[in-house]
Amino acid sequence: MKKTLLGMAALALLFASCNDDQNSISTNDDQSKIDMSDFYVYTDADIDEAARIAEGKSKSCYSMVNLNRLLNENPDLEQTMFDIEYQTRKSIAAKKPDGAGNGNGNGGGNDGGGDPDPGFTDPVTIPVVVNIIEQFSGQVSTQQINSQIAILNEDYNDNNPNTNGVPAEFAGDVANCGISFTLAQVNRVVNTRSSWGTNDAMKDSGQGGIDVTDPSTYLNIWVCEIGGGILGYAQFPGGPSATDGVVIGTDYFGNNAAGGVYGDGRTGTHEVGHWLNLRHIWGDGNCRRDDFVADTPTSDGPNYGCPSYPTVNCRSNDMTMNYMDYVYDDCMYMFTNGQNARMRALFEAGGARASLAGN
Incomplete structure (x- = not known):
């Protein structure tokens, strides 16, 4: 009988301990108010991008198509991306004053009291490895390479001269991201293949491409003939x-006259934005699909060319000049503070790209 009572007491203690742990976790979550109900990974990008190209609607980014493929190939990726988004939203929520939002990517709060956490505010310098798969030696010039690094530095530090033309409505949203890029290494291989597609063959030396250089330490950029009217993907x-x-x-890398209206290096800025966890400005869906950024207006599709202001969709003015839209290179010239918050969350301790900032 004594053994039975002792056993029951032990179970009661164990239950109480588990209850305390659960309450502790719940309390932390309640303080952060991290709402993940709107999170998504899969989109209709495969259909949408193919249709845009078929209709002759400008060039295209295939980052979301690439994401769909990777999700299908890697069953654990969806959960990994959920965890990254959770960390991102928790970081953003901690930066907000008490009660200022609900932490769902469109605001946040730290109802636990006290001053908000400023987050990771240090400057970030990212070393870049450029992997060039060219059809003949010297196809991609040193000038192109250097200009692309310079353009990335310009755009991620709010030095694009065209930003002077931002409409007053969005002037307070323009971000200096404080992210810089340095050229660490250039790798070259000659391969006469005319089109590499979007299945990552260019990243495999066994298929005639170039293997990645330690992605925990470097941003790798591959330059090659993608084909299919595709500017790039990340x-x-x-x-x-x-x-x-x-x-x-190749034509859209750095300053390159062969790229025409897409020859001023902004494909690089756009794709690095994806690499730093930014979605397209319209959220790759209809008016109810968001890009998880509070200060970018809702839209239902990309803009092309050089749209006039205002361009209205979803009952609000589109931020057509954002780097994550599809407009001509000369007509995109800003990130927002909200986009900057998403990117910088990656560099905090526990963030998906923390190793690049020494965390």
């Missing part, structure tokens, strides 16, 4: 390390 944080980085079509 891999979001959380994907396979062997393919982590950005791919840019």
Whole structure:
């Protein structure tokens, strides 16, 4: 009988301990108010992008198509991306004053009291490895390479001269991201293949491409002939390390007259934005599908060319000049403070790209 009573007492203590743990976790979550109900990964990008190209609607980014493929190939990726998004929203929520939002990517609060956490505010310098798969030696010039690094530095530090033209409505949203890029290494291989597609063959030396250089330490950019009217594509944080980085079509890499209206290096800015966890400005869906950023207006599709202001969709003015839209290179010239908060969350301790900032 005594043994039975002792056993029951032990179970009661164990139950109480578990209850305390659960309450502790619940309390932490309640304080952060992290609402993940609107989170999504899969989109209709495969259909949408193919239709846009078929209709002759400008060039295209295939980052979301690439994401769909990786999700299908890697069953654990969806959960990994959920965890990254949770950390991102928790970081953003901690920066807000008490009660200022609900932490769902459109605001946040730290109802536990006290001053909000300023988050990771240090400057970030990212070393870049450029992997060039060219059809003949010297196809991609040193000038192109240097200009792309310069353009990334310009855009991520709010030095694009066109930003002077931002409409008053969005002037207070323009962000200086404080992210800089340095050229660490250039790798070249000659391969006469005319089109590499979007299945990451260019990232595999066994298929005639170039293997990744330590993605925990470097941003890898592959430059090659992608084909199919595709400007470039990127891999979001959380994907396979062997393919982590950005791919840019040869004509659209850096300053290059062959790229025409897409020859001023902004494909690089756009794709690195995806690599740093930014979605397209319209959320790759209809008016109810968001890009998880509070200060970017809702829209239902990309803009092309150089749209006039205002361009209205979903009952609000589109931020057509955002780097994550599809407009001509000269007509995109801003990130927002909300987008900057998403990117910088990656560099905090526990963030998906923390190793690049020394965390």
